[in-house]
Amino acid sequence: xxxxxxxxxxxxSRPLEVRLDGEGRFLEANEAYCNLFGxxxxxLLGHWFMPLVxxxxxxxxxxxxxxxxxxxxxxxxxxxxxxxxxxxxxLWHAEAKLDDNGEVLEIHAFGRDVTDTxxxxxxxxxxxxxxxxxxxDIEANPDLPSNARETLKHIRKLLDEIRSYPKxxx
Numbered sequence: 001x002x003x004x005x006x007x008x009x010x011x012x013s014r015p016l017e018v019r020l021d022g023e024g025r026f027l028e029a030n031e032a033y034c035n036l037f038g039x040x041x042x043x044l045l046g047h048w049f050m051p052l053v054x055x056x057x058x059x060x061x062x063x064x065x066x067x068x069x070x071x072x073x074x075x076x077x078x079x080x081x082x083x084x085x086x087x088x089x090x091l092w093h094a095e096a097k098l099d100d101n102g103e104v105l106e107i108h109a110f111g112r113d114v115t116d117t118x119x120x121x122x123x124x125x126x127x128x129x130x131x132x133x134x135x136x137d138i139e140a141n142p143d144l145p146s147n148a149r150e151t152l153k154h155i156r157k158l159l160d161e162i163r164s165y166p167k168x169x170x
Contacts, residue, residue, distance in 0.1 A: 016090065016111035022104040024048050024065070036113070038084040054080035054087060068096040069104055078114065089115045131159060 017030040026044040034041055037052065053061050057079035064077035073096035080087045094109035138144065139152055 016109075016113075018049070018109050018111075020049060020107040020109065022106065024050060024107070027106060033111075036083045036085075036088075037081075052081045054082070056080075065094070065107075068094060068107055073098065073104070083113075088113050089118045128159060128163060135159070 015030075016033040016036060018026060018033055019028040021027055025046050025048050026041075029039075029041050029044050034044070037044075050058060050061070061077055061079045064075045067073075067075040075094045076092065077094070078089060078091045081090050090111045091114045092109050092111040094107050096104045097106045097108060099105040135152060135156060139149070144152075
């Protein structure tokens, strides 16, 4: 998983990528992952990934990881991990690679740091509530011209679309 190292991990948009064995021990970690955790790949190899996960997130991480043992052998999860920048929220997509007997041979996971987005979600939700109330007040005006009502329908549709986006927090 070689890659260019000219970017600081704080500003890197490169995805984190790891390969784990069926027991959750590192087989490989890309440079973005190593930089974020301040470790060399050799230091990670053969070690279990869970000690890097925040203690409060370990149970739900384990539950999500168990999904890799049944079809479709895919799991999406988020957890906090101790990095060189302190605790960060990471969003992961993991897929299991099976052997000829259908047993999990290894896990390939792709992640990204979503800490900044996670902290912005409550602010965005608050703004959506305000916009929805304003829209409702304007729509309640009986003297509103029909072309304005069409514009408001479009605005309401956009607000509903924004609300439907998946959230990182939860």
